[in-house]
Amino acid sequence: MTSANGNQSNGSSGQDGVDIGGARSADLSLPGALDGLRVLEICDEKGQFCGKLMADNGADLIKIEPPGGESCRSFGPFLDDIPHRERSLSFWHYNTSKRGITLNLETKQGQDILKQLASNADIVLESRKPGYLESLGLGYDVLSADNPGLIMCSLTPYGQTGPWRDYVSSDITQMAGGGQMASSGYDEIDVPNAPPIAPGGGNAWHIGAHYAYIGLMAALYYRFLTGEGQYIDASIHEACALTTEGAIAIYLSTGDVVQRHTGRHAAPDMSPAIQFPTGDGGWLNTTRSGTNLTPQRLKLLADWFDQSGMAEDLTDERYQDPEVIASENDHIVSVMKNFFMNSTLMDAFHGGQQRDFPWGAIRSMDELVGDDHLTDREFFKEVEHPELGRTFTYPGPAMLYNGSPWRISRRAPLIGEHNSEILQGELGLTNSKMLLLAEGGII
Amino acid sequence: MPLPTPLQGIRVVDFTWVRAGPWAARWMGTLGAEVIKVEWPLNLDTLRQNRFTVPPGVEPGPNSTGQFADTNANKRGISVNTRTEEGLELVKRLISVSDVVIENFSSRIMQRWGLGYEQLKKIRPDIIYVSMAGFGHTGRYHWYGTMGPAAQALSGLTHLSGLPGEPPAGWGWSYLDDTGGMYGAISALTALRHRSATGKGQHVDLSQMITGITLTGPALLDKTINGRKGRREGFPPGNRTVWPGAEVVNNYRGPIAAPHNAYRTAPGGYNDWATIACLTDDEWHGLVKLMGSPGWADDRFDTIDGRLDHQEEMDEQIEAWTKTMGKYELTEKCQSAGIRAMAVQSSQDRVDNDPQLRHRDMYVPMDHPMLGPWKFQNAPFKMSKSPARMSSPPPMIGQHNRDVLEDLLGVSHEDLLDGYENGVFWPSTMDRYPYIEEALR
Numbered sequence: 001m002t003s004a005n006g007n008q009s010n011g012s013s014g015q016d017g018v019d020i021g022g023a024r025s026a027d028l029s030l031p032g033a034l035d036g037l038r039v040l041e042i043c044d045e046k047g048q049f050c051g052k053l054m055a056d057n058g059a060d061l062i063k064i065e066p067p068g069g070e071s072c073r074s075f076g077p078f079l080d081d082i083p084h085r086e087r088s089l090s091f092w093h094y095n096t097s098k099r100g101i102t103l104n105l106e107t108k109q110g111q112d113i114l115k116q117l118a119s120n121a122d123i124v125l126e127s128r129k130p131g132y133l134e135s136l137g138l139g140y141d142v143l144s145a146d147n148p149g150l151i152m153c154s155l156t157p158y159g160q161t162g163p164w165r166d167y168v169s170s171d172i173t174q175m176a177g178g179g180q181m182a183s184s185g186y187d188e189i190d191v192p193n194a195p196p197i198a199p200g201g202g203n204a205w206h207i208g209a210h211y212a213y214i215g216l217m218a219a220l221y222y223r224f225l226t227g228e229g230q231y232i233d234a235s236i237h238e239a240c241a242l243t244t245e246g247a248i249a250i251y252l253s254t255g256d257v258v259q260r261h262t263g264r265h266a267a268p269d270m271s272p273a274i275q276f277p278t279g280d281g282g283w284l285n286t287t288r289s290g291t292n293l294t295p296q297r298l299k300l301l302a303d304w305f306d307q308s309g310m311a312e313d314l315t316d317e318r319y320q321d322p323e324v325i326a327s328e329n330d331h332i333v334s335v336m337k338n339f340f341m342n343s344t345l346m347d348a349f350h351g352g353q354q355r356d357f358p359w360g361a362i363r364s365m366d367e368l369v370g371d372d373h374l375t376d377r378e379f380f381k382e383v384e385h386p387e388l389g390r391t392f393t394y395p396g397p398a399m400l401y402n403g404s405p406w407r408i409s410r411r412a413p414l415i416g417e418h419n420s421e422i423l424q425g426e427l428g429l430t431n432s433k434m435l436l437l438a439e440g441g442i443i
Numbered sequence: 444m445p446l447p448t449p450l451q452g453i454r455v456v457d458f459t460w461v462r463a464g465p466w467a468a469r470w471m472g473t474l475g476a477e478v479i480k481v482e483w484p485l486n487l488d489t490l491r492q493n494r495f496t497v498p499p500g501v502e503p504g505p506n507s508t509g510q511f512a513d514t515n516a517n518k519r520g521i522s523v524n525t526r527t528e529e530g531l532e533l534v535k536r537l538i539s540v541s542d543v544v545i546e547n548f549s550s551r552i553m554q555r556w557g558l559g560y561e562q563l564k565k566i567r568p569d570i571i572y573v574s575m576a577g578f579g580h581t582g583r584y585h586w587y588g589t590m591g592p593a594a595q596a597l598s599g600l601t602h603l604s605g606l607p608g609e610p611p612a613g614w615g616w617s618y619l620d621d622t623g624g625m626y627g628a629i630s631a632l633t634a635l636r637h638r639s640a641t642g643k644g645q646h647v648d649l650s651q652m653i654t655g656i657t658l659t660g661p662a663l664l665d666k667t668i669n670g671r672k673g674r675r676e677g678f679p680p681g682n683r684t685v686w687p688g689a690e691v692v693n694n695y696r697g698p699i700a701a702p703h704n705a706y707r708t709a710p711g712g713y714n715d716w717a718t719i720a721c722l723t724d725d726e727w728h729g730l731v732k733l734m735g736s737p738g739w740a741d742d743r744f745d746t747i748d749g750r751l752d753h754q755e756e757m758d759e760q761i762e763a764w765t766k767t768m769g770k771y772e773l774t775e776k777c778q779s780a781g782i783r784a785m786a787v788q789s790s791q792d793r794v795d796n797d798p799q800l801r802h803r804d805m806y807v808p809m810d811h812p813m814l815g816p817w818k819f820q821n822a823p824f825k826m827s828k829s830p831a832r833m834s835s836p837p838p839m840i841g842q843h844n845r846d847v848l849e850d851l852l853g854v855s856h857e858d859l860l861d862g863y864e865n866g867v868f869w870p871s872t873m874d875r876y877p878y879i880e881e882a883l884r
Contacts, residue, residue, distance in 0.1 A: 022550060022580020023560070023648035033637035045697060057633055076693030077665045089668060090695070093660035140827075159825070162802035167778050171696050172682060172703060173785035176718040177797075181705065182789040184604070184615040191609050195705045196716055196787050199614045200603035200679050201695050206658050208823075210625040215824040215831075217632035218449035218474045222829040224639040225451070230828035238805055238823030241793050245462065245591075245616035246495065246510045248806075251790035252818055253496035253509035257714070258790060263601055263613030264592050268495055274592070275610060283610055285596035353587045358577070360593025360652075362611050364602040364673030365666035368656060376582035379653065380667075393667040398654040399630050400581060402560075403645025404637045 023402040025378065032058020033404035037220075039123040040064055040114075041098065042105075045072040045171075045202070046236065047127030047155045048094040050209035054123070054216070055097035056397065056406050062422060063100040064114065067441055069415040079388075085415065092412045096383065096394065100413025101422050104442045105136055116427055118143040123216060124152040130160045140231040150229040151219045155212040159235030169236070174204035178240020183247055185260030187273050196260060207243050208236035264288060272329075275362070276337050282345025283362040286336075286352070293332065295320040300355045301336070310339045369393075385411050419443050448475020449829040453635070454541040456481060456534075457518060459627075460488040462620035463591070463651055464547030464575050465514045467627025471543070472517030473822055473831045479541075479847055480520040481534060482840055485870050490514055491840070498814060506839040506876075507813045513837075516809070516819045520838025521847045522868055525556060529867045534558075536852050538566050542638075543631050547575035547651075550585040560646040569644040571634040575627050579650030589652050591617025598655025602673065603662060603695065606681045622658070623651040661695045682718070687754045698722055701750040702730070704758050705787060706765040708773055716787035717770040719761065719777060726782060733780045734764050771796070794818070811836040812878070844868055845882045859883070 035058040041051040042064050055061040063070075069085050072094075079087035104110040115138070118124055124143060126133060133139055133154075144150040154160060157169040175181050180203070181196035212234040219230055241248075245266040247258045256268035263285055264274050274286045293301070302314035312335050318324050325332065340348050349361035361367070374380065379396040397406040423429045423443070437443045453476040457468040465480070465488070472478035482488060487505055496509035505511075524530040535558075538544060544563060546553055553559055553574070563570045574580050577589030595601045595614055605612030630647040638644055656663070665671045677689020684699045685691050693699055703720045721727040724746060731740045739760050743749045750757055765773055770786035777784030786792065793800055800806070803825075806818040814836075822831035848854040848868070860883065862868040869875055 021554070022574070022576075022582075022585060023646045024581065026645070033633045033640075036640060037636075053629070072697075075661075075698050077661065077669060077671065077695075079668060081669060081692075089664040090661040090693075093664055153824075158799055159803055162799045164778075164799035167785070168781060168783045169785065170700075170703075170720040170722060170783045172705075172720055173718045173783050176705070176716075176787045177785040179788055179790060179793055180614075181716070181718070181787045182714050182792075184612065186605075186609070186612055190612075191606060194606070194612075195682065196714075197604060197606070197612050198682050198696075198705070198718070199600070199612075199618070201600065201659055201662065202697060203618075203658060207622070210622065210629065211823045214470060214474075214625070214628055214632060215822075215826060217629070217636060218831075219826060219829070220636050221453070221632070221639065222447075222449035222826075224636075228828055230826055232824050232826050234824035235803065236823075237799060238803060238821075241788075241797075241800060241805060242820050242823055243618070243621045244790065245618075245621055246493070247616065247790040248794065248820060249493075249508075249510040249513045250495045251794060252513075253498045253814075255791075256495070258616070260615050262610065263596070263615070265590075266616035275613075277610070283596075285593050285601065285613070287590045287593045353584070356588065358588035358590055358593050360589060360596030360601075362596040362601050362613070363599055365599055365659070365662050366673040368599050368659075368663065369667055373578060373582040373584045374653070374656075377579060377650070377653070379656070392664070395657055395660055395663050398626050398657045399647050399649035400579070401630075401634065401637075401645055401647050403634070403643055404641075 023400040025400045026403050026405040028405050028407055030405055032407065033401060034059040037122045038062070038120065039125060040117055040121050042124070042126040042128060042133070043155070044070055044127055045075070045205055046157070046208060047125055047212065048072065049206055050155060050212045051098060051125055052094050052096055053209065053213050056408060058404070061098045062117065062418070063095060063098045063413060065100060065102050065415065067102045067104050067443060069102070093394070095412035096408045097410055098413055099418040099422065100416065101419050102416040102443045105138065107440070107442050109437065109440070110442050111136060111138060113423065113427065114138060115143065118150065119147050121147070121150060124150065125155065125212070125216070126152070127155045130154070130156050130165050144229055148229055149223055149227060151216060151223060151232070153212050153216050153232040153234055155208055155234045155236065157235070158237045160233045164237070171202050171204045172198045174236050174240055175199070177237055178204065179244040179247060180204070180240060183244055183258050183260060183266055187262045187270070189273065190262050194260070204236060204240055208234065208239045211239040276340045278340045278345040278348050279342050280344045284340055284345060284348050285360040285362055287358055287360070293325050295322060295325065298325055298332070304351060304355060305335065305339045308342070310342060311335070381408050383408050383411050387414065416443060445832070447829050448832050449826065450474040450476040453477070453543065455479065455543040455545060456538055456541045458544070458546035458548070459575070460547065461490060462514060462617060463623035464545060464627060465490070466621060466624025467573070467575065467631070468518065468545050469514060469516060470628040471631060473833065475829070475832065478518040479537065479843070480515060480518045480838060481525070482520060482522050483524055484522055484840055484873055501813060504813070509814065509817070511837060512811055512814060512817060513819055515837035517834050518838055519843040519847060520840060521844050522841030524867050527867050529862065531556065533848065533852060533854070535566050537847070538563060538570065540851065541567065541570070543571045543573065543635070545573045545575070545627060545631060549588060550574070550576040550580040564644070569638055569642060571631055571638060571644045572646045573627055573630045573634070573649060574646070575623065575649045575651060577651045579653065580648045591620035591623065594619040594623070594652040595655055597652045599659045599662065599673070600655045603659065603679055605679050607677045607679065607686050607689065619651050619655050623654050626654045683754065685751055691751060699747065701747060701754055702757060702761055706758070706762045708765050708770040709768055711766070714787055714789040714792065715770055717765060717773045718785055718787065720783045722783065729780050730777070730782050733776060733782065807833040809833055809836050812839060839876070839878060841869060841879055
């Protein structure tokens with residue numbers, strides 16, 4: 001939330017061109033913030049995003065997959081719509097900047113190799129079923145025995161303890177239990193009797209990953225102070241349950257349960273609708289300011305609408321009275337709606353922002369690509385896939401670090417791509433040993 | 444003796460307000476940092492005025508809202524007028540003994556105060572400065588304002604959610620205030636590791652809106668790489684992975700699967716719903732068995748293609764079964780057969796009915812001076828050696844002026860009293876609360 005705290009920004013002075021008065025990303029020749037950290041990742045869709053957050057910040061992350069590759073390599077969409085475990089765009093996105101090896105952890109030799117790798121790792125991140133790694137003799141106590149600084153995080157659907165610890169889940173069931181769905185759906189005027197709707201995009205996994213990352217970074221600072229590592233038991237269910245804005249505080253305060261409505265702040269009553277159609281088939285989200293008008297802000301709107309002869313009576317002096325604005329709210333909203341229906345989405349959005357209305361155009365992927373502001377921030381990153389002889393455009397970071405660059409250092413690893421580099425180059429396994437491991441189904 | 448916290452010794456100057464920024468600093472505090480929230484009573488944090496969260500029987504006021512309380516727990520608070528020379532000078536002195544500065548004003552506000560990164564660096568060379576503006580501080584629209592719902596709209600997140608052929612549903616709350624806050628903490632902690640390794644601070648220029656874009660990865664790659672249209676028939680597919688009759692493409696929620704939906708449960712109230720997802724044919728056959736192998740569930744449904752072809756009929760039949768029981772009974776039945784299922788839980792369910800959250804101490808009681816015994820949301824992870832900790836209720840406005848200004852910054856008691864008289868530590872136009880008078884004695 002970023003309004004100007006009574007000290008409005010340049011507002012209606014209009015856009016001021018490319019402005020780099022904020023931060024610029026640090027030079028890519030510098031190390032990333034997590035440079036020098038060795039991370040082992042044993043994760044499917046539940047934890048791979050946390051790994052990406054570390055790897056793109058410079059951690060040396062080795063992804064350990066079962067022979068044949070991690071299960072989530074089978075998630076579409078696929079490159080050119082040709083299904084293949086090396087062509088999953090989902091896997092590509094969530095595994096940038098990582099190296100990858102394959103290892104069968106259910107064999108003694110596989111376990112020995114993991115222990116060797118863990119003996120000089122800083123972090124182990126895993127999202128297997130609770131108790132699974134421990135049952136293989138690969139729990140935290142074992143892995144940290146010769147490496148007391150090791151930090152290990154298990155990120156699982158419900159955590160390592162409690163009555164639901166062994167419950168199985170998917171993105172939608174986590175969003176059901178976490179409360180995302182109970183708060184999301186439609187206003188009656190949009191879709192009557194709509195069900196609770198789980199927001200799309202795989203966000204239960206994101207929410208879990210954000211908190212796991214925070215726990216890991218806190219543990220790193222504690223290790224910086226004390227030299228001690230530790231074990232972190234992170235729960236996606238708890239992370240989701242924390243991520244429903246005011247729902248819990250409202251319930252604790254008044255006993256009220258939030259209502260489902262179309263795309264606005266959590267509320268226990270049916271607050272006014274704020275999402276309006278535009279003439280070109282778009283939708284504008286007006287947050288809630290459309291019905292929070294001071295006389296001064298109403299005048300800004302009226303003058304703007306008047307430029308195209310659509311202010312109706314809003315330029316009238318009598319609207320310079322908060323009581324009139326309140327009593328005429330429905331009329332004011334209908335004038336706004338009419339204006340939007342005669343405007344394009346982007347004109348309405350920019351026109352509003354230029355008058356300090358914090359509105360948002362509902363954009364699809366079609367409108368994001370090529371966006372000027374994102375281009376100014378060098379948001380889109382070109383990533384080379386040398387085995388295909390092609391380069392693709394990936395999303396960049398949410399933030400610019402001016403002292404330690406964020407970067408996609410390589411595309412997602414191919415299955416077992418770094419087996420030789422790591423097992424031979426680092427652990428010193430011979431060619432014949434590698435052959436035996438491969439034929440034995442261990443790598 | 445309680446275990447140590449991980450961020451012990453870290454001091455955070457918190458200029459944030461409303462939700463995303465305060466939520467970022469709240470987690471720094473929960474992890475053990477000393478967070479000092481800087482406020483001014485004439486520009487009240489809007490959560491101090493939240494109309495939904497003043498409990499009945501509690502006197503309304505800036506210290507009485509539940510939403511401010513949870514969002515600002517584990518912090519201390521001072522009231523300083525940064526538009527006075529003395530106030531600004533003290534804030535600079537505070538920064539000079541701090542590790543992190545976090546703010547979520549519009550871009551350029553801090554620069555106008557003389558507290559942009561270049562100036563902060565002069566005050567404290569290794570300062571970590573996290574700015575959390577809607578569009579960030581860099582780029583042509585840096586001065587555009589956002590709140591969570593508008594940021595979600597602009598980021599593409601909203602468009603990924605809803606029923607096909609209907610308006611976008613988006614998120615029914617401010618996802619990017621919660622998650623924007625997470626990224627504020629992520630930024631600070633990442634920069635802290637960089638400082639531990641190099642001794643250097645930095646400016647992290649976070650954009651709430653762009654945070655949302657980074658959470659659309661597979662959809663964005665489907666656009667940039669495959670050229671698939673974001674606006675297409677049958678998208679977004681509601682709770683399903685593919686809408687009935689629509690082209691079978693992956694719509695970015697894991698693998699294509701059916702059933703994959705929310706179903707009504709008994710007794711049919713507003714939140715009597717549960718979700719079921721069968722990701723494999725085996726899981727489907729497990730569900731069929733659990734339902735008592737009804738006649739309708741014949742071999743038409745044996746494979747994913749068949750289940751997608753007959754999705755409407757399948758979902759209707761499944762719902763006829765789920766409506767015969769409560770959502771928790773359904774959840775337990777499914778889980779005992781290894782079927783992915785979970786009740787749709789309201790806020791009330793999570794606080795009162797969820798045995799897992801209870802087992803894990805999700806809601807931690809502390810005494811709040813206005814609200815009385817109050818539950819605060821705990822960290823969603825257990826750290827074995829240095830756990831997160833609920834250490835204090837949120838500050839009442841200006842509550843810790845004396846502690847911070849006298850004990851930490853060395854302001855004399857006389858100067859403190861003068862500052863209250865001349866509008867530096869409290870507006871001369873406003874009555875002081877009894878707790879402030881008491882602290883000054």
